[in-house]
Amino acid sequence: MHLLVTGGLGFIGCNFVKHVLSKDPEASIVNIDKIGLGANPENLRELEKKENYLFIKGDITNPKAMGKIISEVDAVVNFAAETHVDRSISDPSPFIKSNILGTFTLLEAVRKSKKDIKYLQVSTDEIYGDRLHGSSSELDRLSPSNPYSATKASADMLCLAYHRTYRLDVNITRCTNNFGPYQFPEKLIPKTIIRAFRNLPVPVYGAGANIRDWIYVLDHCEAISLVLGKGKPGEIYNISSGNEFPNITVVKEILKLLDKPEDMMELVEDRPGHDVRYSLDSSKIRSELGWKPSHTFISALRETVKWYIKNEAWWKPLATEKVLHPAPWKTG
Numbered sequence: 649m650h651l652l653v654t655g656g657l658g659f660i661g662c663n664f665v666k667h668v669l670s671k672d673p674e675a676s677i678v679n680i681d682k683i684g685l686g687a688n689p690e691n692l693r694e695l696e697k698k699e700n701y702l703f704i705k706g707d708i709t710n711p712k713a714m715g716k717i718i719s720e721v722d723a724v725v726n727f728a729a730e731t732h733v734d735r736s737i738s739d740p741s742p743f744i745k746s747n748i749l750g751t752f753t754l755l756e757a758v759r760k761s762k763k764d765i766k767y768l769q770v771s772t773d774e775i776y777g778d779r780l781h782g783s784s785s786e787l788d789r790l791s792p793s794n795p796y797s798a799t800k801a802s803a804d805m806l807c808l809a810y811h812r813t814y815r816l817d818v819n820i821t822r823c824t825n826n827f828g829p830y831q832f833p834e835k836l837i838p839k840t841i842i843r844a845f846r847n848l849p850v851p852v853y854g855a856g857a858n859i860r861d862w863i864y865v866l867d868h869c870e871a872i873s874l875v876l877g878k879g880k881p882g883e884i885y886n887i888s889s890g891n892e893f894p895n896i897t898v899v900k901e902i903l904k905l906l907d908k909p910e911d912m913m914e915l916v917e918d919r920p921g922h923d924v925r926y927s928l929d930s931s932k933i934r935s936e937l938g939w940k941p942s943h944t945f946i947s948a949l950r951e952t953v954k955w956y957i958k959n960e961a962w963w964k965p966l967a968t969e970k971v972l973h974p975a976p977w978k979t980g
Contacts (some may be wrong), residue, residue, distance in 0.1 A: 866942075
């Protein structure tokens with residue numbers, strides 16, 4: 649398969665590229681990334697000389713560039729997105745451009761190509777909004793709570809419309825919170841690891857009671873690969889691991905792994921519109937495609953902590969005062 653991966657220098661994208669090339673030596677990948685915030689060329693530096701990997705610096709909102717690239721591939725996996733809720737509260741405009749206009753540009757390029765191209769949109773559980781009880785299924789209505797999740801919901805609607813109107817072979821995956829190697833330091837788990845490693849106070853929003861379901865990034869990559877190969881056109885697949893914990897529990901586990909005291913935690917002002925709990929029903933992908941996670945939360949968290957401690961040279965240039973700020977939505 650000749651595959652276009654957008655946003656492949658980001659956290660999940662770079663792990664997916666490595667996953668595909670390690671599992672399928674016959675695969676070839678074109679990776680386009682504008683190298684914005686969260687993207688890092690070092691993530692895939694080791695692949696630069698491989699014949700079956702090509703990196704192109706570019707923006708998915710460029711119709712001419714995307715039309716040319718997409719005409720030469722068999723499938724598109726769209727990771728390219730602005731993803732951090734806190735930054736979307738501070739300035740929504742980049743999220744509108746990347747997440748909505750970018751998706752539209754890609755879909756138009758697929759529609760106008762003369763090939764049958766598979767298109768997979770990587771979405772998020774956040775588009776369902778709060779789920780105080782039970783779990784969200786693929787059929788539930790969307791109820792985004794912030795500019796980030798609203799733009800991702802908009803992109804999903806475009807994908808479904810292009811499937812119905814133009815019969816494009818489209819799939820959407822909606823996943824819970826990822827963690828693992830190469831995650832940008834602004835996110836909860838790497839931020840906690842780095843601040844604790846530096847002996848800085850570890851901020852916890854509100855009372856730390858907000859609940860997320862955590863999945864190791866490699867389990868997510870395997871799920872995407874299955875949907876890419878076996879997903880039915882027009883279908884949505886939720887991806888979750890069942891590792892639901894309050895944020896304060898996750899922070900405590902990291903401090904324990906680092907042998908740091910819990911009094912390093914500092915309860916700070918909660919961010920605006922903070923969803924209380926996300927939860928996904930992933931029985932569809934488990935029953936139809938045979939997927940299930942292969943990593944436990946604690947073992948994967950232990951490996952993640954080890955990776956950040958071992959790779960200080962990777963994150964040190966990224967972990968600026970602004971990125972590690974206790975209230976990023978206030979930094980502008």
